[in-house]
Amino acid sequence: MLGLISRIQRFSVSDGPGIRTTVFVKGCNLRCMWCHNPETQNTKPEMMFYEQNCVSCGKCVKACSTSLGDTTDNKIKRFDRNYCDISGACADSCLHGALELIGRDIDSDEIVDIALKDLKYYKNSGGGLTISGGEALLQKEWVKDIFTKTKEKGIHNALDTALNVKWDEVKDIFQVTDLVLLDLKCMDDTVHQYYTGVSNEQILDNAQKLSREDVDIIVRIPVIMGVNDTHANMSATATFLNSFRRLKQVELLPYHSFGMEKSRYLGKESRVFETPTNERMTALKDCFTKKNIKAIIV
Amino acid sequence: MVSEGIKNKIEQWFDKDYRLTFYERIQYLIESEPLFEELSYAPRYGKTLEYILKNISVFIQPEEKLIGSVKEVLPTDEEYKIGAALTDNWWNIPLEEVQEKISWFYSYGWLKRRAPWFYSFGHIGLLWEDMLTKGLGEFKQKAEISLQQIKETDDMSKTEFLEGAIICYDAISQFILRYAECVGGEIEKCSSETRKNELRRMEDACRHISYNAPRNLYEALQLLWFITLVFMKVAGCGVLDYGRMDQYLYPFFKADIEKGILTRKEALNLIIEFFYKNNEIMAPTDHMSQENEAVLYSLEVAYDDPNYIIIGGLLEGHKPGVNEVSHLFIEAAHALKLRNPFVVVRYYDGIEDAFWYKVCDAMRDNATIVIYNDMTMIEALQKYGIEKSDAYEYGFYGCNDPHIAGKQSGLRQLWFNLALPLVLALNEGKNPLSQDNNQESNESLYTLEDRMIGLMTQSYSGTKTMPVKEMKSMDDLLNAYRMQVRFLLEKYREAIEKDFAMEKKWNKGRIRIEDCFLEGTIEDQITWNDGGTKYHHIIAQASGLATVVDSAAAVKKLVFDEKSITLEELVDTLNNNYQNNPNLQMKLKNKSEKFGNDIEWVDAFAVQIVNIYCDEIERVNKKEYTYSLIPTLSSDRAFTTMGEIIDATPDGRGKCDIISENQSPSLGADQNGLTALLNSVSKIPFNRITGGPLNIRIHPSAVKGEKGLEVLQAAFKTFFEDRGLQVQINVVSKEDLLEAQKRPEKYKNLCVRVTGYSAYFVQMGKKAQDELISRTEMH
Incomplete structure (x- = not known):
């Protein structure tokens, strides 16, 4: 089965635990203005x-x-x-x-083969395979085919998703997923719509459903100055996550401008944001720790 | 952890004037020259050592517990002239005469300040454990017994050799006693009661170890330090393999703890002081950057080459060797992060977790630690004649040369340029860069200079092999490659056997300081150089592996698979240095499959090339030869020089450009991440290779925090489980290195692993700095 990807990164150390191989699929249904992987948005090469x-x-x-x-x-x-x-x-x-x-089509079996090359590294580090994006769930059948095969080989599967998809169409993926890296942007829907182009209603609804699945969750939040770096937003997020029983941690990712360069190479416009200060990040982290949710700044 | 006193001294060391010189050695060496001229070699050697050790200043520095320093001064212009002229006075003679005097000399830099009647080039390990369990006295007694045994002999060189050795032992004992006197004198002057007690203990220790075996850890380290000082700074015998320090010091540590006379913390402080002393005597230079002002100026005999300390590893019977002292050494290395000494950790399957994490943590913090793999080394060494029980005791001296301390000869080497036989195989044995291509007249292929230094500096031609137009497959090419490797090694063997035959005659009884502390030399009245030790090796350091592998991959793809160019056309292009087809060069350079990216069919050539090399090495090792060749994958930094004799190669490398370094992929060719690199390298049959570094530069962000440590330890562990041989890392970003070039004053303590040694980045030459910057950065 073929899937469209932008690239594969081996020795990936920031997309889940341990040493991982991360596959970045191409195609996303969000248009976050700060996107740091703008080359993964389009569904075409x-x-x-x-x-x-x-x-x-x-x-x-x-x-x-x-x-x-x-x-x-x-x-x-x-x-x-x-x-x-x-x-x-x-x-x-x-x-x-x-x-x-x-952007190239790649067979799911080829992904499995590449993932297997580093199997021993996963075992020794608690790592595995991550499929990220873009929005991986736009190619759910392909992801499922890979995860089913890698799971059989004892590989830890992580799925990076914003969950802006129809739940019923994707829910079976979680049977072969060990960890979901859940990307949340912001709780206020107006703000969410303005900066990402879509409503967060479906996303939050799916997140609730996800929390009842038998799968570990790490929530990842890009923190962008003037967009979602408020106490109110983070506290609301913490409240929202309070009932997630398999939430491992929240990762706060301060905005960086790497995406801008890539946009230039793609011939696309991009918007500059500012990175919150370290103090700000620490204060926002506290919004979670106060509610007994483990949070780290990445 | 590190005391304020040592911290301050380190700070001062960084600002040390490179012109500071241990001038007393030069002064007394000159003074002693006429005094013992009448004596034969070994007694004269001993007397010279004795004279210098009797006269040089002994003094102690405030607060220090381990004593033994040399007095450094700024030489006057007149003094400098005299010191600098010595090398010319002694060695500005025909090379044949140099050979007659010293046989072998590593590099011209090593001739400096070494007198023809008083030289050693170091690069060796001693009977450290015997030294500590038996004491200097027993070594002397052994020599006296040996002398008794040969009373009736006619061979005066043997008697003289032993007489020389006995003078050396006495000279060292007397030197240590001078320190006892010196400490004794300090006691009176000292006002602090605590320090007084300390000094009394130190005085007693010096008196005791001047002849007897040390009684505790402190005395053991003190004796090791005195020996080091005499060896390196006076006799010029540096780059020592200290052997398995954690093993031979552990009994002292354990006994001291049990007796309650030492705490763990005190033990750590002693080791830290030992590390500090090792660094203190070094000149602030980078010896591999010969063009640097400081190196050019230096009047020292051993200026900055490191001593190696071996930690961890398996014990005979395959038992785990990590003990509490192993931990202490890693903690000391991490606390200080100095360039010297150079710590080698020996990995084995099932190594204690706490220790392993401690090692990886220190390495990501840029401590001078590298890891070797017991799981390949012990097997590999046995393939080259090392007995199993000795193989368990392996260590290294600089740079990355395998060694069995106390049982093996000192450094002799051949840097074997793997790219040369490739060029020859592509040209029917002719060398496009050579004027003289008459294979049959290659009586002695290797010039005397090349044999003595152990470096191929000329564009040798080879033996006639199949013309490329007849080659039908990669097998044909690889077979021609094998024939060229064989030819080059056979010619080398022929040439050095002739040298050895002459050396044996010339060398008789020519003692070097290290002969006093080796197994076999004193007992059998024969220097190591002439065959006194159990093992004799020429380290055959293969260089340029990735250049050859990438070239083989390019030929396979273009010529035999795609058939887009014939091999004849390709060779023609190479002989033109790609001038007639620059696009092809760009394509080969930038868009071809390279070693280091975990590509099966490419990496398969690495296996084949290394197997060819090892097969052919084994062919030229025969029982009747004193010296056997032992293969490593190591170029040090000579890969630049080695490139200069190599025509353009099929990997897109231009004529005379650098070849690949050590075990590494060609510069910047590994673009698929750390795991892909390690997977490629671990395919090399390391059970046949006995040393050589794999340099990896990692961006600090990839290994930061708890997660980073987990990642690093797992990466290394997997690599060694997959039977990789060695890793050494620099955790520093390109931005920081560029910044350090701009503002050296801010980065004076940035210590980086170069090849078989560490250097302070800002002390390295620009060329060496740029090489380090262009290494692939793992994110």
Whole structure:
């Protein structure tokens, strides 16, 4: 079974416990303005153009399948997004690492094989496989196929999701999932809609349902100054999570601007936010610890 | 944990003027030159040592418990001139004469300040345990008995050898007694009653250990320190393998604790002081950056090369060796994070968790600790003639050379450039960079200089093998590669056997200080150099593995799988240094499969190349040879020099560019994460390889906090369970290294693992710094 991914990261140490292999799927139904993986939003392949590596040799233009080379009399020597049909031929031809085709279909069995390569590292570190995104549950059947097979091999499965999906369509995934990395953004729906493009109603409803499943949960919250870094928001989140019996911890991720560079390579607009101070982060962490919820700043 | 006193001294050490010199050694060496000229070699050697040890200053520093320091001064211009001229006076002679005097010399830097009648190059381990359980007196007695036994001999060189040794033992004993006198004198002057008592104990200790075996941990460390001081700073015998310190010190520690005369904390403080002393006598230089001002200036005999301390590991009978003293050594290394000494931890399956986590924690904090794997080393050593019981006792001296302390010869090496036979195999045995390609006239392929230094500095040509146009598969190419490796090793063996035959004649009775503390030398009246010890090895350090593996992968893919270019065309392009096809070079460099990414078919070549190398090494080891070759995967930092004799290679590497370093992938080629790198490397058949480092640079964020430690220990443990050989890490970001280049004053204590030694980053040359910065960073 095929799934669309952006990349696979081995020796991943920040997506669940231990040493993990993290698969980033492509395609998301949220549009968080601070997104740090903007290349995973689209459900189609995209070109990343690392302009600083380009030496204007013109190879990409010659290789281009839209016959850009013929029509322009070879005057254009660099990648031009306006003509791009995302065939990836230019990336194949580039010898300077200036072009990369993001997004490829990959067989679930290949993912299993790659995951198995580091099996011993998982065992020794309490790690495993994480499928992240994008929104992994948009390709639920594919994820389920992988998790079923990796579970058989004794691999710990973690699923990173925002849960903005129809519960009934995805709920069987949790039978083969050991840990859910649940991404929550903010409790106020107006704010949520403004910054992510979608309502949080379904998300929170699903989260409640998830809490009754037989699966560990780590809640991850990106903390963005002026968006969700308020005492009120974190306290509300803590109250919401209070009844989650298999909640392992809450991870607070201070905003960073790595996503901006990637947006530039994708030719996309992006918005800058600010990172909360360390003091602020500690104060927000206390909102959880006060309610006896373990919280860490990552 | 570290006392304020030592902390301050370390601070001062960082600001030490590199011109400070232990000038007394030079002064008394010069003075003694005419005094004993009439004597034969060994007695003269002994007398020279005695003269220097009698005259150099002895003094104690405030608060210290372990004593023994050298007096450093800023030489006057006149003094400096005299000191610097010595090397020329002694060694500006034809190479043949140098060979006649010393046989072998590692590098020209090592000739400096070493007199032809008083030299040692160190790189050796001693009978440390005997030293501590028997004392100096018994060593002397052993020599006296040996002398009795050969009373009737006609071979004067044997008698003289022993006489020389006895003078050396006495000289060391007398030197220690001078310290006893010195401490005694301090007692009167001291006003503190506590310190007075301490000094009395120290004086008593010095008197006792000047001849007898130490009675407690303190005396044991004090004796080891005196020996180190004499060996390194006076005799020039540095880069010591201290052997398994946690094992031979444990009985002292245990007895002291049981008697109630020592606490754990006091033991730790003593070890910290021992570490500190090891670092204190070092010059603030990086010896591998020979172009640096400080190195060029230095008048020292052993300036910054580290001593190795071996910790942990299995005991004979496969029993776990970690004990409480093992813990103390790791704690000391972590507390100080100094460049020296260099701690080697020996991993074994089932190693105690608490100890293992402690080791990994210290390493991620950049302590000078590396890990070797008992599960491969013990097996590998036995393949090269080391008996099983001795194999359990293995250690190392710098850089990463395997050693059985007390039973083995000192360093002799051949840096074997693995890329050279590849170039030869692609060119029917001809070397494109060589003028003279007449294979049959290659009487002695290796120049005298190359043999003496152990480095291939010339573009040798090889033996005739199959022309590339006839090669039908990778097997044909690899077979030609094997023939070239065989040819190069056979020629080397031929050449050095001739050297040895002559050396045996020249060397007779030429004692070196280390001969006094080895097994077999004194008993049999023969120097280690001539075959006195049980084991004799030439460390055959294979360099450039990844360059060859990546090249083989490129040929397989392009020529035999894709068939996009013929091997003939490819070789033509290489001989043109890719000038006629720069695109191909870019493609091979940037878009080809490389070693270090856990790609089965690529890594398979690493297995094949290492097996070929080890097979051929075994072929040139025969029972009748005194010295056998023992293979490691180690280039140190010489991979730059080694690249200079190598034509362009099929991995996209240009003519004369660097080859890959040590066990590592080609620079920056490993792009698939730490686990992929470790999986690739652990496929190498390390049960045939006896040393060599794997350098890994890790971004601090990947190993921070509790989670980071868990990750690191698991990564290392898995690697060793998978039978990897060695790891050493630097946990520092590229940004920090760049910042350190800009503001060295802020980073003066940034200590990094280079290859078989550590260095302070800001003391390294720019080239060495840049190499470190361009290593792949694991996130």
